[in-house]
Amino acid sequence: MNERGAPVNERDYIQSIERGFAVLLAFDEETPSPTSREIAERTGLSRPAVRRILLTLQHLGYVTADGQRWKLSPRVLTIGQHFAATNSIVEVAQPHLLRVAERTGESASLAQLDGIDVIYVARVHARRVLSLNVDIGTRLPAHATAMGRILAAFGGSQVVDRIIDEGGLPSLTSRTITDSIVFRDALHRVRVDGFAIVDGELEEGFLSASVPVRDTKGATIAAMAYSTSRARSTPEQVAEEVIPVLREVAADIGHDLSVLGDRPRVLALGARNTFS
């Protein structure tokens, strides 16, 4: 398998594509409707370059202009829809995540690794939180999350080295493991236990637990997580009461994936054609 982010021959690299994405990602919480000048400032690109990219993205339907300000258009969501349609685990996992949320009363998530971060690919919130979709695609630092620990522990030494060397194990709370030897020990423990529990290392008071989801060959293809607040539970309670649920459900997801085998096409078409 080639490495994501692998160096690419200069002749083969198309800088315009990089710049196109840089402009799209400049639309965020801080500047939801930026001017081309603001985008130039945020991306470091020249204003004429930003203008040409915006006109191209507008022509393609990904951004719209309203006077001097620009907005992302809903068409950008179609790219994520293609991810869901081409990764059967995203759809297969949904009812299982719902089951975890119902049985535990807390949110359940599925994440995959992206370099030194984890990205939520599916999530079901407990009823109390009331929010359902907005955080798909959200990125969190792998080293300080239970899902990241799972994906590192079962992802091979290259993954672990990258998280330590590129990421640098930054401190996010007073509890974050920032020492590489302690971090490697924690991953060893995860491999022995088969689960990860992280208590307040990402955010004070935030408690999460994760187990691997494996394909038929035993390879870890995603991490499933449960998260709660320290006010509502303790690591000991989670280990005793929640980990068995997560293990059972992760096995069920693996089973459903193996039954589906190489049928992502049928599955995904079914999803697209389900109107009710």
Added chain:
Amino acid sequence: MNERGAPVNERDYIQSIERGFAVLLAFDEETPSPTSREIAERTGLSRPAVRRILLTLQHLGYVTADGQRWKLSPRVLTIGQHFAATNSIVEVAQPHLLRVAERTGESASLAQLDGIDVIYVARVHARRVLSLNVDIGTRLPAHATAMGRILAAFGGSQVVDRIIDEGGLPSLTSRTITDSIVFRDALHRVRVDGFAIVDGELEEGFLSASVPVRDTKGATIAAMAYSTSRARSTPEQVAEEVIPVLREVAADIGHDLSVLGDRPRVLALGARNTFS
């Protein structure tokens, strides 16, 4: 406001960006893990061009290679996350959609217009369907959906003309309105009623109802919809029992948006930092 898809001066158009998206969108249900040759066939691009684009996208982290086959990586989801983070309505609407799903026992959606299509920007399924996230970003033809009728009826004559002239009102079932005069009449009726009900025009047996969601200036910024099956309800029942619920909830969404005013930043940061 400039028009999405507006013609752009050739000098200002960056073809590499168009080609980059064409390659990303070639990953779909039919070819979830294509070879570069399959991508070349699907996009009409040359194999050397596809190879350079894939290497660039790989370097940027949007695709990964596994032998001769390529896959979308979860990083593509971050683009959609930026849409949610920059459009406060997506987050504001979630608890309200959940309320509609709970009160009606059916799925509730929010959609916006993209040319001649509608795109789901938020959706909550009724418990019975069990699926939650996979269809955000899904695209449906505007002319044959209740959400599309709302967005056309309240979107101005340019929008209507585009749906008729570019889209051509294709027949999807025996019930689809395909005549432009009948279609304009139907939109007139939607404007008078303030709601749209579409019965089996998208798919036999599929019944949907929609109302506009308006901003403080009265502009329609999204369509909220309820959908069910003809086996479970009739248009008359929906008009009598569901439309009042949709109207009430749409007004609540509009109210929440007006209270938020120009505070998308706080809202979106809150979303990003909500870990439990």
